[in-house]
Each structure stands twice: as structure tokens, then as C-alpha cells.
């Protein structure tokens with residue numbers, strides 16, 4: 001059973017060092033979180049798994065890591081300056097501010113101001129003079145710099161459609177209403193793919209990417225039965241979208257969006273292009289006299305063709321919440337409770353804990369370190385030499401943080417070259433020869 005209560009997850013995250021409130025010692029900042037020693041490992045493992053599936057295991061996707069500070073023109077032509085807003089209301093009696101469509105029940109809703117549009121983008125000035133003109137935005141999505149780099153990537157890789165550009169990175173939104181721990185925050189990470197296709201093939205590619213993404217979530221331990229597909233109705237679509245399918249997950253606070261997969265048509269490449277009237281664009285874009293590039297390809301008849309874009313866009317923080325929620329299990333064993341995180345081993349922050357049974361026996365400790373170094377060198381992720389606490393406490397801790405196996409080194413190890421391997425999920429223990437340990441370890445992943 002996954003966790004049903006967000007409080008259990010928050011407590012585990014703090015207790016074991018996954019996630020902390022940011023600037024906590026100064027009272028914290030709402031909507032900002034810091035990832036601790038285990039959180040950073042889990043996050044990196046999720047991002048690596050996405051990158052592996054979207055870039056390495058395909059031959060039609062390139063990677064990108066663009067700047068976060070974004071020139072105003074980019075977010076003007078993308079439509080964000082005009083449309084990336086939420087309606088904001090003030091309550092004159094309780095003195096709080098809310099999104100007009102999310103006024104909570106504790107507010108009597110008697111003395112609300114008329115809604116006014118509030119842009120969610122953060123701004124910062126560039127250079128030493130703050131004259132209000134030389135500013136940049138902190139990007140509200142990673143997507144836009146993929147579009148602005150389209151020509152650079154095509155020219156440097158000789159790619160032709162269908163192909164994609166993937167990026168993982170921070171995005172910033174000055175959200176009015178924060179929600180449920182790391183579900184809706186002001187600084188978060190996205191894993192975004194912009195997949196460029198020939199117009200006319202876009203609907204098939206859209207379907208294909210929805211399927212591929214669901215399969216990926218299943219491999220991360222988020223089963224199909226916890227997911228729902230939501231076809232965004234036409235009147236709720238973002239300005240760039242012809243169709244969007246949201247992958248919804250049963251979060252502890254309710255069913256909400258985990259990932260969006262949009263058919264963005266030729267809107268983005270068209271919007272950021274010069275000489276738009278030569279491009280036979282299908283979407284309606286604002287005239288652009290600032291761009292110095294045509295973001296288009298030549299087709300077989302030497303005509304300009306602006307690819308359509310299919311965009312699977314997933315939030316890393318929401319991924320962490322969903323994956324932790326699915327992995328969290330509270331079990332009763334002989335009147336005692338055990339919390340165990342049944343994470344997929346490739347996502348576990350620590351891949352194996354190496355525990356010397358006698359912490360003050362030099363030979364046992366040296367052997368444990370030798371085994372740790374050997375397994376660490378295989379490059380599967382972090383292997384921990386665990387030299388504190390008794391064995392029972394070590395098992396409990398590693399169950400709670402999702403370590404797939406604990407390997408204990410004892411006197412028999414010195415005599416017979418064997419170790420005890422304890423499995424996190426079954427708690428079964430077996431004796432394994434050190435010669436076979438590498439294979440047993442690698443088989444987990």
C-alpha cells in the first residue's frame with residue numbers, strides 16, 4: 001500500500017534527509033525546498049533514468065543545457081509575457097491573496113476584490129544598473145530555449161525530422177497558491193522533450209509519446225493503475241496547443257497532473273522566426289521583427305517547412321512525490337511496525353550498505369572497506385560503508401531509505417570469504433561468496 005497521508009511522507013523526508021524546507025533556520029520560505037543527502041541522489045537517479053530513456057536509448061534525440069536567465073524577447077514571442085498569468089484576488093477582511101479560482105473555504109468570500117491578472121514570471125536585472133530595462137526573466141519552463149536553439153542544434157548535428165531536443169533543468173514560477181509539499185512550488189525542475197515532426201504526422205507521434213511516457217512511469221514504480229489520462233478540453237488548452245493529454249496521478253491530496261504531453265503545432269518555431277510570411281504557418285503567431293533566424297527546414301521540394309512539436313513535459317519534483325508515495329510501505333512484523341521504501345533499485349539513493357559486524361575489529365573493517373570500494377567502482381551509484389549503530393538499527397534505517405541490499409561482514413567472512421546479503425523487501429538473508437558478490441549486486445539493476 002502506498003502512503004495515504006502526505007504527513008507520513010513529509011516526516012520521512014525530513015527524518016532521513018531527503019527534503020528540507022529551504023532557509024528553515026530563518027523561518028523558511030514558502031514554496032521553496034532543499035534536497036538533502038538522499039534527496040539529491042534520488043533526484044539524480046530519476047533524471048538519469050529519464051535521460052537514458054529519452055536520449056541514450058533512442059537515436060533521434062539530442063540534449064541541451066541552456067541558460068536559466070532568459071532574454072525578454074524570448075518570453076515575449078513565446079506568449080508568456082501576455083498570457084502566463086493567473087487571476088488574483090485580495091480578501092479585504094482576512095487580508096490574504098488567492099488565485100480567483102482557488103479561494104479556500106476558510107475565507108468567507110464576502111469582501112473580495114475584482115480579479116486582476118498577475119504574471120507568474122520572476123524578473124531580475126542584468127548588469128550593475130537597475131534601470132528597469134535591462135532585465136531578464138528566470139525561465140518559467142525549459143522549453144523556450146530549446147526552440148531558440150533549434151537552428152544551432154540542426155546546423156551542428158545535421159538532424160532532420162523526426163528528431164527531438166531534450167533538456168532537464170530548473171524552472172521558476174511565482175505561484176500564488178502553493179500546494180501539498182513539493183507538488184506546487186516556486187522553484188522546480190522539469191524534464192522536457194521537444195520532438196519535431198513533419199506536419200500531418202503530429203497526431204500519431206502525440207499518441208506514441210503518451211504511450212512511451214506511461215511505460216516509463218511504470219518502470220519507475222508508478223503503475224498504470226495509479227495513473228489516469230486527461231484529455232484537456234479545447235477551451236482549456238494553452239495558447240500554443242492543438243491537443244494536450246495530461247498524465248494524472250493519484251497523489252495523497254488527490255488526482256492531479258504529473259506530466260503534460262502537448263501537441264504544440266508550429267506555434268513556437270513560427271513565433272521565434274523572422275520572415276514568417278514565407279513559412280506557411282498553420283498557427284497564429286505575433287509578427288516578429290527581432291529574431292534573426294528562420295526556424296524551419298527545407299522539404300524535398302525545397303520549400304520551407306516548419307515542423308510541428310510534440311512535447312512531453314514532466315516535473316522532477318512531482319516525480320519524486322509520486323515515486324516516494326508508491327514506494328512507501330508500512331508493514332507489521334510480529335507486533336512491530338516497519339517502514340520500508342520499496343524503490344526500484346535503479347532509483348535507490350544508496351545501492352548497497354556494507355556493514356562490518358564488529359566496528360572495532362580492524363580486519364573486519366578493512367575487509368568491509370575493500371568490498372565497498374569494489375562495488376563502488378562498478379559505477380551503479382552510491383555504495384555506503386555503514387560504520388555506525390548496531391545491525392538492527394542499520395537494517396531499519398536502510399529499509400526506510402530504500403537501500404535494496406545490506407551486506408554484512410563478519411568473522412566467517414575472514415575465514416570463508418563469504419558475506420551475508422539481506423534483501424530489503426523480503427528481509428531474507430543468504431550467504432554469498434565474495435567472488436559472486438559482484439554478479440549478485442549487478443543483477444539488481
Ligand code: GAP
Pocket residue numbers: 140141142143173175182183184185186188190192257258259260311313314315316317318
Ligand atoms: N513546457 C510546458 C509546461 O511547462 P506545464 O504543464 O506548465 O507545461 C509541465 O508544466 C510539468 O511541470 C507539470 O506537469 C508538472 O509536473 C511540472 N510543474 C509545473 N508547475 C509546477 C510547480 N509550480 N511546481 C512543481 N512542478 C510543476
